[in-house]
Amino acid sequence: MTEALDPQPADLLFVLLPDGGLAPDGPDTLAPLAAALQAQYPQAMALQLRPPLRDAEGRCRWWAGEAPSPDGLAAALPPLVERLRLEAARLELPWQRVALAGVGDGALLALEAVQAEPALAGRVLAFAGGYLSRPGHAPQEVCVHLLHGLADQRFPYRHVVDAAQALVALGADVTADLLPHLDHGLHPALIAKAMEQLRTFIPARLWREAVIAAQESERPVG
Template identity: 40%
Template sequence: MSDCLEILPPNQGVPPQLMVLLHGVGADAASMLPLARALQHEFPQAALLIPEGFDAFDAGPQGRQWFSVSGITEENRPPRVAAARERFVRWLRAAQERLRATPAVTALVGFSQGAILALETAQAEDGLAGRVLAFSGRYAVLPDHAPQLTTLHLLHGAADTVMPARHAREALDRLALLGGDATLDIAEGVGHVLHPVLIEEAIHRLRSHIPHRTWQAALGAAPRMQRDGGTH
């Protein structure tokens, strides 16, 4: 992989959170800095990594891409995404090992093509990240099973014409049917951008959403009342 911007906590110890930000096609790591700064403000002890896409953007003079969109179709998108995902998973595991950050404290935060990569990584590698925040993204193919160890937060602009919001709605419906842990927030009047309203909602989700697996673990640990039909 090419360069990676890093924003590391001042204590230089094991970070309590690792956030990996994945940019859109034709962009670069610097394009994710406004989001990174917002996350750093709210989570100052988190380590933030912003890697550059694997390859040079093949449809313009500048920028990077995770996979090519030249001549892309519904049929050839999945294998392209799968190839990028395999490369990214190797990179992510190495980053987690280097920073001694566990998968449970890792969040993948992607925009557009970066969101596709994040969602498909969570789909193929359940639990490699505890959370995914997918801004203006979609699945390469709607899932046939739901991750059980990863919470998915879908964030979209209602006026997005590049990646229509119907993709997010379809994803949420499918995940709900499959018993996944997912949320969806759609901002009216917002297009295909990392809008401050969506960033604010993402931070709210990170702070307030309790993963279903946490509830289930708590319920499983709670003592059960024994009822024998007598009078109590």
């Protein structure tokens, strides 16, 4: 489902990836996130993708089986990357103005996509999910926002903390917000924190560029 947040040309693209295990004809679990993005970015476009596979009970899956695996992820990534490239080209947007927002399995898919594919998206909002394995390198010029509930039993928060520490050590732009009393899911408090991070977080790259520009301006002439 594609939802234009404004009829004028889009200046941002948010690609929304739902969790796995949902009924294909069930409620739109990402509607609150899309509404928050619409309120904050009226000139953006939101593209919600559906998991392409169905399990034996008819529930949507990003990969075969309930649990993610290296093989399942390897099969799921190429069509996602291709779709993102096509949509960015269609909207004539550079990759830096594409953002991925995923919940649960969708968060894992978004995080691993920017790890595997350079120059794919400029930001990732990962709700209630994390990496398949501890990241071994920083994604190229990507701001990663990890948003998690401390009571999440499906994806324990300690994995999010470990990934955030690894990314910081690798020099990545990353934030990790762990909110108490929240279980697995896309909670309003996590959405509000995500909107705050989108408004206020300044990538380290921009800080470095600002420092270099200030130093250049202070150098004596002649």
